[in-house]
Amino acid sequence: MRLLSQIFQPIITIPKGAKIKNTEITCKSQKLLLECGLIRPSSAGFFTILPLARRAIDKLEDIINKCLKDVNAQRISLPCLTSARLWESTGRLDDVGSELFTVEDRHDKRYLLAPTHEEAVADLMADVGPISYRQLPLLIYQITNKYRDELRPKHGLLRSREFQMMDLYGFHTDHTCAETTYNNVTRVYEKLFKILNLPVYRVVAPSGDMGGTLSHEWQLPAAAGEDSVAVCPSCSHASLASDVCTQCGKETDICNSIEVGHTFILGTKYSVPLQANCIRQGSNPAPLVMSCYGIGITRLLAAGIEALSTESCIRWPAAVAPYSAIVIGPKEGSKEWSVHGAQETQGVARCIGDVVGDVLVDDRHALTIGKRMMMADRMGYPNIIVCGRHSVENPPRYELYANNDKSPLLLDINELMQFLRNGSSNNVVECVN
Known part of the structure; x- marks a missing residue:
């Protein structure tokens, strides 16, 4: 039991009838989180998470941790700083360079504040490898802050420069093993969103800079979303953009949506250049087949508020209410x-x-x-x-x-x-x- 008078909650009171000219507030989740004393901006795209929002995020993390036990995932922590050398090896330093925060140490070695950790985790596997097929599939994950130098951060926690993320990495002997694991993790995602009572759709998506052979986005319909999802009212099949459902031929309903997760089968894009190998039964070492699974935790919290709330009142997924x-x-x-x-x-x-x-x-x-x-x-x-x-x-x-x-x-x-x-x-x- 806690007393509300002891909670640090710097509420912003808007005088009745006042006309708000702050054009930086662009969606209701941002407005509600700010005015209710849940977050506080520190600079463009950066926010202090205040106690009540921190409680909600902790609850969300706890749900994710419990769900990932379903697939025997093991939690680790990788450094926030990743050597630029690793990103050069995979070719992503040039491809994604404009969105990266980079620093140099006193020895003029270049690092970046990682927006994702595929290179770092592949380097870890190379360092301890080659991995025996008896240890595979292996799933390891972390929940950490990530960094992306957004050109125009907006919508509060929906598009910020620092954000909290769960990233899960899978290592497999071959593509068949990777696909089986991918399907198992997909069921965990579906269970998570069911617990949160959020109508999140899995849709086939391009792999983009991540690469790989298979990619799905997890989209939550919401008016402030910058993506769009086409949902068939007849068979409930969803896709990123289609006026006609490919499953049943009926017309779809297209609505704005927010990407709250992304999953990939990466293949050997990272394991080959970084020499992350496994020993298969009766054969020579071969590159690990990788998969990865992300959930933007702070974005998911804001997206849930965006989807469920009214213009004046927060409505939480009940399982994560502070x-x-x-x-x-x-x-x-x-x-x-x-x-x-x-x-x-x-x-x-x-x-x-x-x-x-x-x-x-x-x-x-x-x-x-x-x-x-x-x-x-x-x-x-x-x-x-x-x-x-x-x-x-x-x-x-x-x-x-x-x-x-x-x-x-x-x-x-x-x-x-x-x-x-x-x-x-x-x-x-x-x-x-």
Whole structure:
């Protein structure tokens, strides 16, 4: 249980009727994250992640970590700085050069702040290799900050110069092994987006600078998206751009979308120049066949808010809301306060915490219940519990606004805990096949 008055949340209050001329705010997720005190810009394309958004990202990371156990992925951490020599070896230094942040050390050796780590992880495999076929397929991943010198960063966390990303790398003896692994990881992606209750589509996409033999983008429909996805209303097949569905021949609905993930079978594009090899049974060493899988974590958080929220209120994927519930007590000095004050309100929160785990108490008792309810709704907490005029009854009853419903349920403490217990089971992260 935490008290809201102790949370560092520098809210930006916009006077009623004020005309906002800040053209740098270009989408609702950026506006809501800034105004609700969840992020703070430090310079163009760079943001400080504040405590409540950090909690949401931590929850998202935890879900991803649990899901990746499904495919026996192992977590590592690679340096943020990668030798430019490795990117020269694969030819990507010139291809992607304009988007790279580069630095030189005191010995005039050139490094780059990695936007991705294919070269670095292939170099790791070369350094410890050749890898035995008995160790394959091998899946290793990391969750780190990445850097890209965007020409025009915009939309807040949707296109920034520093972003948090999960990148998973697969190593295989051959293409058959790579395809089997690719299909297994695809199922993990589908499970992740189901947990988040986000309608993300997998669409065939060009490999671009990454190269390889197979590529899919994972697209979330949203008005602020800079991509577009064509979805067939008949068979639900999706593609990047097609007026007619290739599966059933029906016309498609085209909508803006945000790329929240990208998956590739890379083949040997990186293993050959960097000499990352494996020993196959009964044969000489051969280049590892690689695959890679990315999810933009900070982008996915913002994209989920973009897709689900109203213009004035955040709506989170319930599994990553900063707190699962907020408890609002009576206004100080009211009739209800004399019977159901701060201690009683915190007692309700402790009971609820036994069920949902993470509970926030809005202890700003000088404010009216209505004012605090409005602010809690704007923040999008999945469960808002109000200790109002019915809290003085025997037994006390509480108003529960669940899943942003405007009509409350009136429940005593046992009924409230039972309702939350049943509801919270829907948000349990279960990723075992």
